[in-house]
Amino acid sequence: MRILQFSLTCLLSIISVPFIWASSKEQLFYDAVRFEATGNIDQAIENYEKILDQASSANLHGNLANLYYKNSDYGRSILHYRKALLLDGNNREFLSNLSFVCRKANLENTDPPKNNFFDGFSINFWKGLLVFFLWFGLLLISFLFFLRTTNRSIIFACLAWAGAITLLTFVVFDFTRHENLTESQVIALLDRKQGDDNASATIPLRRFAASSSTANASVRAGESLFVDQSQLEGYQSHQGPNSQNWLLVRTADNLKKGWVRQDEVGWILKN
Amino acid sequence: MSIKTILHLLLIFSLGVIAQKTLAQSIRVEANFTPSSVSNTSRTVYKVVIHGTQQNPQGSLPQVPGLRISNNPQSLRSANFINGVPSVRVELNFQVQPQRTGNFTVPAWKVMIEGKSYQVPPATLQVLDPSQQEKQAHQDLRQAAFLELPFSRSYFFEGETIMTSLTLFIWDRLPVNRIENAPTKIGESFSSNNLGKWTAEKRNVSRNGKIYSTFTWPVALTAAMAGTKEISFTVNLRVRVNSRKNSPFSSPFFNDPFFGFGREESLTVELPRKSIEIKPLPSANRSSDYSGAIGNFRAQSSVDANQIEVGDPVRLNFSIEGKGNFAAIPAPILESNEEFKIGPPAFLFEGNEEIKSEGRQNFEFILTPQKAGNLKITPLNFSYFDPIQEKYSTIIGNEINLFVKPGEKWIEPPNQNKSQNSMPSNIAMSTNDLFQTASDPGIWHSSLQPKSIESNYWFWTFQILPLSGTLAFGLLGWKRRNKFNEDFRIKKANLSRKLNENADHRDPTGFFRAFKDLTRMQISKKDKSRNTFAFSSDELITFIKEQKFDKNLIIEIEEMLRLGDGLEFAESSSQELDFKDLRRKVSEILKKLS
Numbered sequence: 001m002r003i004l005q006f007s008l009t010c011l012l013s014i015i016s017v018p019f020i021w022a023s024s025k026e027q028l029f030y031d032a033v034r035f036e037a038t039g040n041i042d043q044a045i046e047n048y049e050k051i052l053d054q055a056s057s058a059n060l061h062g063n064l065a066n067l068y069y070k071n072s073d074y075g076r077s078i079l080h081y082r083k084a085l086l087l088d089g090n091n092r093e094f095l096s097n098l099s100f101v102c103r104k105a106n107l108e109n110t111d112p113p114k115n116n117f118f119d120g121f122s123i124n125f126w127k128g129l130l131v132f133f134l135w136f137g138l139l140l141i142s143f144l145f146f147l148r149t150t151n152r153s154i155i156f157a158c159l160a161w162a163g164a165i166t167l168l169t170f171v172v173f174d175f176t177r178h179e180n181l182t183e184s185q186v187i188a189l190l191d192r193k194q195g196d197d198n199a200s201a202t203i204p205l206r207r208f209a210a211s212s213s214t215a216n217a218s219v220r221a222g223e224s225l226f227v228d229q230s231q232l233e234g235y236q237s238h239q240g241p242n243s244q245n246w247l248l249v250r251t252a253d254n255l256k257k258g259w260v261r262q263d264e265v266g267w268i269l270k271n
Numbered sequence: 272m273s274i275k276t277i278l279h280l281l282l283i284f285s286l287g288v289i290a291q292k293t294l295a296q297s298i299r300v301e302a303n304f305t306p307s308s309v310s311n312t313s314r315t316v317y318k319v320v321i322h323g324t325q326q327n328p329q330g331s332l333p334q335v336p337g338l339r340i341s342n343n344p345q346s347l348r349s350a351n352f353i354n355g356v357p358s359v360r361v362e363l364n365f366q367v368q369p370q371r372t373g374n375f376t377v378p379a380w381k382v383m384i385e386g387k388s389y390q391v392p393p394a395t396l397q398v399l400d401p402s403q404q405e406k407q408a409h410q411d412l413r414q415a416a417f418l419e420l421p422f423s424r425s426y427f428f429e430g431e432t433i434m435t436s437l438t439l440f441i442w443d444r445l446p447v448n449r450i451e452n453a454p455t456k457i458g459e460s461f462s463s464n465n466l467g468k469w470t471a472e473k474r475n476v477s478r479n480g481k482i483y484s485t486f487t488w489p490v491a492l493t494a495a496m497a498g499t500k501e502i503s504f505t506v507n508l509r510v511r512v513n514s515r516k517n518s519p520f521s522s523p524f525f526n527d528p529f530f531g532f533g534r535e536e537s538l539t540v541e542l543p544r545k546s547i548e549i550k551p552l553p554s555a556n557r558s559s560d561y562s563g564a565i566g567n568f569r570a571q572s573s574v575d576a577n578q579i580e581v582g583d584p585v586r587l588n589f590s591i592e593g594k595g596n597f598a599a600i601p602a603p604i605l606e607s608n609e610e611f612k613i614g615p616p617a618f619l620f621e622g623n624e625e626i627k628s629e630g631r632q633n634f635e636f637i638l639t640p641q642k643a644g645n646l647k648i649t650p651l652n653f654s655y656f657d658p659i660q661e662k663y664s665t666i667i668g669n670e671i672n673l674f675v676k677p678g679e680k681w682i683e684p685p686n687q688n689k690s691q692n693s694m695p696s697n698i699a700m701s702t703n704d705l706f707q708t709a710s711d712p713g714i715w716h717s718s719l720q721p722k723s724i725e726s727n728y729w730f731w732t733f734q735i736l737p738l739s740g741t742l743a744f745g746l747l748g749w750k751r752r753n754k755f756n757e758d759f760r761i762k763k764a765n766l767s768r769k770l771n772e773n774a775d776h777r778d779p780t781g782f783f784r785a786f787k788d789l790t791r792m793q794i795s796k797k798d799k800s801r802n803t804f805a806f807s808s809d810e811l812i813t814f815i816k817e818q819k820f821d822k823n824l825i826i827e828i829e830e831m832l833r834l835g836d837g838l839e840f841a842e843s844s845s846q847e848l849d850f851k852d853l854r855r856k857v858s859e860i861l862k863k864l865s
Contacts, residue, residue: 030637036583056715057712057715066707070706093705142743145752268719
């Protein structure tokens with residue numbers, strides 16, 4: 001009986017956790033909107049950032065990006081628009097806002113290398129389509145075989161099926177490659193204290209993973225960078241003194257490369 | 272003389288004084304039943320107390336019809352000082368078992384003490400039915416601890432929140448250890464606030480000639496439906512009771528001299544059910560926007576800023592102040608329109624959150640202007656029912672003007688190289704207002720990484736269906752194809768054998784029939800959609816011609832078929848036929864056909 005009671009209590013506790021969690025994050029969101037409405041931008045940002053520890057939503061990133069823009073922190077604004085677009089890729093407001101902020105930050109294009117081929121659908125759509133064609137083709141061929149159709153018809157169906165499968169496999173492969181690129185993508189960010197003159201401030205790409213190192217080049221806040229993959233596993237990183245993490249990054253055109261502190265960049269795919 | 276000797280002398284002197292005093296004390300006799308009221312199923316004690324002596328009295332206890340009194344009393348002697356005065360007494364306890372209900376009196380009787388005769392006063396016992404006795408006990412208990420719930424009016428309205436207080440009276444002599452729980456409401460006709468710890472406590476409150484301590488809880492009751500409804504409250508007290516069987520609930524335990532010692536028991540105090548008339552709200556003159564507010568209120572609307580930019584949120588605060596059923600008042604309806612995107616309202620109450628009957632209720636809306644200009648916020652009217660005046664009232668909201676400045680807009684950049692700009696063309700043409708704040712969070716995601724379709728259980732489960740279909744069609748097709756080929760082979764062999772036999776027996780009709788069937792079989796592979804086995808000679812020739820065979824072969828087949836038809840139907844002569852040559856020709860034709 002006691003075990004039953006204990007189990008029920010545990011079960012109820014576990015069930016109730018998501019509800020408590022959900023209500024708290026929604027409350028924080030509404031409070032943040034309220035703070036913004038009363039002009040308390042910093043408090044609103046703080047609230048949104050608190051929610052990010054729990055979950056994220058397209059609107060949350062969109063609102064946060066708006067607030068960073070209002071605070072002239074273009075790097076973080078771009079970062080959060082990019083995050084918002086990951087969750088709601090077709091949102092015209094986010095796309096317009098991102099373009100506007102990029103122009104304001106004197107950035108030509110901070111977009112990820114776009115997947116122009118069959119763009120507009122998610123990778124899951126293409127994967128689903130690939131599986132559908134795979135099985136549809138196999139079913140059709142086996143059905144023709146069952147109907148004792150002529151070999152010529154079966155061979156024709158096989159060829160058409162193989163062609164479609166090859167094409168779709170290429171699309172899925174292309175999307176996966178693009179996804180991997182996004183995974184390694186970061187946005188250059190300025191120190192929060194430096195936010196006043198964002199458009200002209202830059203982030204140095206250092207020769208070595210040390211603050212005292214001279215810079216190879218520099219990038220503007222909001223610019224897209226890609227973290228180099230390590231030959232072993234993960235990304236090219238270095239643990240410096242004072243537990244500072246350094247990442248080896250390069251620009252999309254590979255013209256600039258160097259080390260940045262982890263807090264000088266924001267991962268697009270990580271909360 | 273030593274000090275020890277002096278102390279001894281003083282002790283002897285004191286004892287002498289005590290003995291003299293005691294002897295000088297007059298003898299007094301008392302008699303009573305303890306308890307004096309019992310049910311006919313329980314026992315009581317007839318107690319005779321003789322003050323001023325410790326000698327056993329001599330006497331004969333009179334018999335009382337209806338009472339069985341023990342002849343073997345328990346005697347107790349005691350000696351003590353009360354305010355410096357020595358006192359001795361002897362107590363005789365006779366066990367009494369009542370045999371029926373009624374009032375019984377043990378008449379006065381005489382006892383001999385120290386050679387003198389004394390009169391024992393009469394004593395009366397009330398024997399009640401068990402229910403009567405219980406009622407009596409309850410009556411006593413009701414006076415020991417009771418609840419009180421006053422109402423200011425004789426009737427209320429459906430949905431009205433009635434503010435009152437529940438008071439627990441505890442008689443000072445009732446040995447209450449603690450109040451076990453907050454009072455609990457009985458009955459579903461009213462909803463009530465949660466009663467936690469009492470909010471007021473008073474001592475020495477006089478009621479019914481007794482002194483009480485009182486504990487008060489504020490109560491907000493809301494009638495759920497119209498009609499005459501009952502309500503009651505109950506609360507449990509933890510009291511100390513005598514360990515004796517007949518205490519405290521079968522008798523008024525507070526008369527017990529051993530009161531305050533023994534075990535703890537729970538005592539339930541219940542408010543006698545109160546009937547309250549609940550009237551339905553009048554339907555006459557009810558405003559269309561009335562949403563259930565009952566009380567007396569004031570309302571006003573305000574915004575935080577009068578000048579903002581398109582897309583910037585602004586707070587609209589609609590507050591209702593006064594007394595009434597705040598808990599039942601919904602937020603006013605304010606929907607998004609072309610001018611404003613409006614988020615869900617936030618409820619903020621200033622006052623006692625538990626009772627919510629008096630204070631200020633704020634409804635905060637976040638309005639995001641969608642276009643520039645001098646915009647007017649829809650006035651918020653508020654209707655309520657005043658239960659004192661028994662009529663509906665409407666507070667007309669004030670009109671709020673908001674000057675919205677145009678925000679930044681997306682304008683297509685001049686001379687932009689479209690190949691470099693990866694923005695979709697429809698976005699570039701957009702002139703949407705920028706940086707608009709979303710007033711709701713939308714769908715929550717635990718990760719920014721899109722969830723891979725392969726991680727979905729159903730993705731793999733659904734593939735079982737086409738896999739099963741493919742395997743089924745493949746296997747069945749394989750089996751079917753093999754059967755068809757085998758049948759074809761056997762049939763062909765049979766026909767070939769028949770052809771040879773007919774040639775050996777020089778049977779032209781059978782020979783040509785076999786040839787015709789073999790030809791039909793061979794050409795059946797060419798088009799499986801047509802049943803070639805049912806073809807006549809002419810149809811067969813036409814079909815062969817359609818299949819674009821060699822012309823010589825077609826001629827040879829046609830010749831053979833005509834020859835066979837001639838022999839079978841025109842009865843031509845078969846004497847000149849060379850079956851050896853015919854068999855060779857047939858063999859060549861069939862080879863070419865396959």
